[in-house]
Amino acid sequence: MTGAEAGGRAVARRGLRISLTALVALAGVYILVLGYTPVEAKQGLAQKIFYLHVPAAWCALLAFSLVGVASLLYLWLHDARLDRFAAASAEVGVAFAAVMLTTGPIWAKPIWGTWWTWDARLTLTLFLFFLFIGYLALRAAVHDPGERARFSAVVGILGMLLVPFIHLSVYLFRTLHPQPIVLKPSAPSLPPEMLRTLLISFVVFTTLYVGLVSLRYGLSLVQEAAEEARDGG
Amino acid sequence: MAAELPQNGGYLIAAYIVTPVILVGYLVSLWRRVKRAGH
Numbered sequence: 001m002t003g004a005e006a007g008g009r010a011v012a013r014r015g016l017r018i019s020l021t022a023l024v025a026l027a028g029v030y031i032l033v034l035g036y037t038p039v040e041a042k043q044g045l046a047q048k049i050f051y052l053h054v055p056a057a058w059c060a061l062l063a064f065s066l067v068g069v070a071s072l073l074y075l076w077l078h079d080a081r082l083d084r085f086a087a088a089s090a091e092v093g094v095a096f097a098a099v100m101l102t103t104g105p106i107w108a109k110p111i112w113g114t115w116w117t118w119d120a121r122l123t124l125t126l127f128l129f130f131l132f133i134g135y136l137a138l139r140a141a142v143h144d145p146g147e148r149a150r151f152s153a154v155v156g157i158l159g160m161l162l163v164p165f166i167h168l169s170v171y172l173f174r175t176l177h178p179q180p181i182v183l184k185p186s187a188p189s190l191p192p193e194m195l196r197t198l199l200i201s202f203v204v205f206t207t208l209y210v211g212l213v214s215l216r217y218g219l220s221l222v223q224e225a226a227e228e229a230r231d232g233g
Numbered sequence: 234m235a236a237e238l239p240q241n242g243g244y245l246i247a248a249y250i251v252t253p254v255i256l257v258g259y260l261v262s263l264w265r266r267v268k269r270a271g272h
Binding site: 009012016019020023026030039041042043044045046048049052053056092095098099102103106107109110208212215216218219222223226 | 247248266267
């Protein structure tokens with residue numbers, strides 16, 4: 001095993017440790033949500049889905065925004081670490097988007113009476129999900145590292161441009177989706193017990209994002225080191 | 234008289250199962266890819 005490969009495995013192991021810690025903390029969030037956080041009077045127990053859906057949406061949009069930032073910086077600086085980070089953040093973002101796009105309809109069915117509606121927020125989010133699936137497919141299809149980084153950086157920047165539209169879509173369009181309750185100009189509109197649980201869930205999900213990105217980044221380092229060793233030998 | 238709570242706990246259970254299935258499944262697949270890489 002080369003030094004670079006060992007380094008990559010160490011980064012991956014650190015990512016695994018952070019991720020496992022976050023998953024244990026997620027079990028704590030479950031206990032908090034089910035045992036201590038009050039039940040909302042109109043929506044009943046289904047409202048508690050929001051303690052997973054909203055942090056998952058936050059992580060997905062954070063991940064895709066950081067793909068765009070890293071991609072912009074890559075086109076400027078041509079640093080392979082930025083491309084590696086963008087690839088890791090995109091893949092992890094797709095996982096969080098999958099959580100967002102499954103828990104959302106599970107909440108919508110009892111509250112709206114339908115699993116899905118083609119309103120602006122939902123449609124744009126689904127489009128963003130498909131765009132980043134395309135981003136990952138593009139990376140898998142192009143074998144030259146320089147070309148792969150440049151082409152995918154352009155797609156990553158275009159994906160990032162969708163994020164503010166998704167956040168503001170509830171103001172710009174007539175939509176069924178609830179308006180922001182935390183990330184908005186005025187103070188959060190939630191009872192303190194609910195807000196506390198939501199903020200803890202935000203911290204846990206963000207920690208899981210950091211862990212998964214570290215693990216995915218370490219995987220890239222190991223794969224690159226193995227390829228270099230094969231080409232050299 | 235207080236209004237009756239909607240009976241929709243099944244949806245809560247479904248969401249609370251789906252979330253770790255996706256996230257733990259992804260974590261396991263990533264770690265298996267790390268283990269396989271370079272061999």
